[in-house]
Structure formats: structure tokens, C-alpha cells
Amino acid sequence: MTEIHTPRLLLRRWTDDDLVPMAEINADPAVMRWVGDGSVRDLERTAEDIERWEEEWDEEGFGLFAVELLGSGELAGVTGLTVPEYLPEAGATPAIGWRLGRQYWGQGYASEAAQATLEFALQDRGLDRVVGIARLGDHASANIMRKLGMVADHETTHPEYGHPLTVHTIDLTEYEA
Template sequence: MTEIRTPRLFLRRWDDDDLAPMAEINADPQVMRLSGDGSVQDLDQTAEDIERWEEEWDEEGFGLFAVELLASGELIGFVGLSVPEYLPEVLPAVEISWRLGRPFWGQGYASEAAQATLEFALQDRGLDRVISITRLGDTASENVIRKLGMVPERETTHPVYGFPLRVHTIDLTEFHA
């Protein structure tokens, strides 16, 4: 089982107890406004997501980590790796992404977990390159991306929803753990 500990966080695979707290995060319109079409997700949709994330772990050897606070064991969201099949123009690629509950914003948790995940991708999983895809105007994610040392590669348009996206990248030669 793949697990990562940072000074404040525990990144791990998903378990049954994660469904309700992740569904609560996915039901928050402020959290979801920049994800997909911006719609919130219910318990069933969240269960389908977690099942798909776990399948990606089994198939690819990486995936989205459940992220919990070490101090309390509380699930705060996800950070991890996935193949961005929704944007064929960047393939083959592996994307780093995150989604945290609103009470956990602005405390450095996304940056802390993303840095550990990027190190996992480039050093443990042997990936040569990782990308991150954001909607233009997502300044909070752009801040995390800058802290990771990623640089803008291109701008494009979401093929389904039509909004502008920015693709960032970092490769093994640019990464500093």
C-alpha cells in the first residue's frame, strides 16, 4: 500500500470511511466551481469517483491520494496523479491535481501534499514529466503550481465545456525535492 507522510498530512489510498467526508467536500459549490462543469456531486457520484480513482491506482501504479490531517485523522480532500484523458492534446501525460474542503484552504496543505506527490511521481514512480491543468483565473491553484516549480507550457480550451485552460509542466531535470 502506498502511503506518504508529510509534517502535517497523511496521503494514502481510499477506504470506505472516506466516502461521506469526500461527498461533503464535493457538495460545496465553492469547492466545485472550478472543477469540470462546476456542478456539485452527490454521494453516488463521489462513490463512483473513488472507485475510478482506486482502479487507476491498480492499473497505473499511481492515483489520487486521500489526504488526512495527521493531528486528527480528518479527511481534507485529495491530491494525486491521473491521466488527463479529457484533454487528448496533452497525452501521453500524467497530471497532478488537488481538491480540498474549504475549511482547509489557505493553510499550505495543498502545496505540502502536492510537493510530496510530485516527488513521488518523479522519484518513486519514475515519471519524466508531470503536468497540471488549471482554468484561467484559478489563482489559488496557480500559486500552488508556482511553488512546485512548474511553468506554463500552453493555453488551450476545454474540449467539452469550452472554457480556457492553462497547462503547466515540470520535468525531472527541473525538479528540486
């Protein structure tokens, strides 16, 4: 089982006990503001998400981790890698992403989890490039991508929802520099 320990977090695969806390995170409009079409997700939709994330682990050898606080065991949210099938121009390049419950914002957890995920992608999984996709105006996510060393590559439009996106990139040589 793939697990990553950081100073404050455990990034791990999903368990049945994660469904309700992740559904609570997904039910918060502030959390979901920048995700997809911005709508909240119920328990059933969250279960479908987790099932899809686990399938991607099995198919791709990477996926989205459950983010657990080491001190308390609380589920803080999700981070990891996924192939952004909704954005054909990204091709098969994995995208890094994260979503944390509002009570965990502003404490550096997203940056810590994302840094560990990027290291996992480029060093452990041997990927040579990772993208990050953020909606225009999502300054918090863009800031995390800058902290990771990612650079804004180009702007595009979400093909389904029509909102503007910025695609950030980093490759192995930039990461190692």
C-alpha cells in the same frame, strides 16, 4: 499499500470511511467551482469518483490519494496524479491535482500535499514529466503550480466544457535543478 507522510498530512489510498466526508467536500459549490463543469457532486457520483481513482491506482501504479490530517485523522480532500483523458494533447502524461475542503484552504495543506505528490511522481514512480491543468482565473491552483516549480506551457480550451485552461509542466531535470 502506498502511503506518504508529510509533516502534517498522510496521503493514502481510499477506504469506505472516506466516502461521506469526500461527498461533503464535493457538495460545496465553492470547492467545485474550478472542477469539471463546476457542478457539485452527490454521494453516488463521489462513490464513482473514488472507484475510478482506485482503479487508476491498480492500472497505472499511481492515482489520487486521500489526504488525511495527521493530528485529527480528518479527511481534508484529495491530491495525486491522474491521466487527463479529457485533454488529448496531454497524451499519457500524468497530471497533478488537488481538491480540499474549504475549511482547509489557506493553511498550506494543498501545497504540502502537492509537493509530496510531485516528489512521489518523479522520484518514486520514475516519471519524467508531469503536467498541471488549471482553468484560467483559478489563481490559487496556478500559485501552487508555481510553488512546485511548474511553468505555464500553453493555453487551450476544455474540449467538453469550452472554458480556457492553462497547462503547466515540469520535468525531472527541472525538478532536480
